[in-house]
Amino acid sequence: MSKTITISIDEEINQEFRATAEKLYGRKKGYIRKALTEAIKQWLQEKNTEVVVSSIGILKEGIKMKSWKFSRDDLHER
Numbered sequence: 509m510s511k512t513i514t515i516s517i518d519e520e521i522n523q524e525f526r527a528t529a530e531k532l533y534g535r536k537k538g539y540i541r542k543a544l545t546e547a548i549k550q551w552l553q554e555k556n557t558e559v560v561v562s563s564i565g566i567l568k569e570g571i572k573m574k575s576w577k578f579s580r581d582d583l584h585e586r
Contacts, residue, residue, distance in 0.1 A: 510541070 517525075529543030 525543065525547075526540065529539050533539035533542050
């Protein structure tokens, strides 16, 4: 299922995007949709990778909790 969205972008970026999309897919019906979908998927993949890398960095460094001391039993006490 597809969803219609409306966006505003600079005219220069619009022209460059359309020209590149036309070179890749030809000026056939849906070529803008294909190119935009591909661009959004790539952006999402990059951003999700950044989140994972950042999370791994936090896990490696640990979180400094100042003077708060606790034991495993304290954490699992009910």
